Amino acid sequence: MENKINYNIVPGFFLHCIQSDCKMADHCLRQLAMQALPDDYHSVTIVNPKYTKPTGDCEFYRSDKPQVYGKGFKNMQTKMLPSEYDTFRYRLQGKFGRNPYFERRKGERLCSPSEIKEVEAALKIVGHEELKFDAYVEKLNWVD
Known part of the structure; x- marks a missing residue:
């Protein structure tokens, strides 16, 4: 999938999500930020995968709609x-x-x-x- 966001606009404190198999991944800023993560970043903050729900009913979902x-x-x-x-x-x-x-x-x-x-x-x-x-x-x- 093509990156929808420019990683330069992602706030430094923003929580990323590693659940790429989530039903909402294509429209979740947390997953889109993870996908756009530049290769030279050594570390980022992620949402604890135990608390994410790939079913689409996730409390950490953040819409990519302006x-x-x-x-x-x-x-x-x-x-x-x-x-x-x-x-x-x-x-x-x-x-x-x-x-x-x-x-x-x-x-x-x-x-x-x-x-x-x-x-x-x-x-x-x-x-x-x-x-x-x-x-x-x-x-x-x-x-x-």
Whole structure:
């Protein structure tokens, strides 16, 4: 099978899977990373084979389908009253931390699919469920 991914984009901490006979191997990032592993790598971290299930119902399965990430939400502030924005900001700073909040707000750091849900929950609390991110990006989801 042809490698579907460029190994240079695989995060250094990513768990690989050695179960090439799994029903989901052709679409699992863990197995695809293993297949794309360069010959000059001496070691990688793998999922314990005792805990993988080649039947297709594996808790370690990670889809190779690109996911939607949110990029920046500066426009949200302009649509909120100051008190609404304060509630929104403090809630998200509690989830992400102060600096990571601002990195996400400016679009320097993408919001993962689960982080998009956190932003949407904060929007719902302040009554602005209709607000959207400044942009959206599709990419492989290695972590979330």
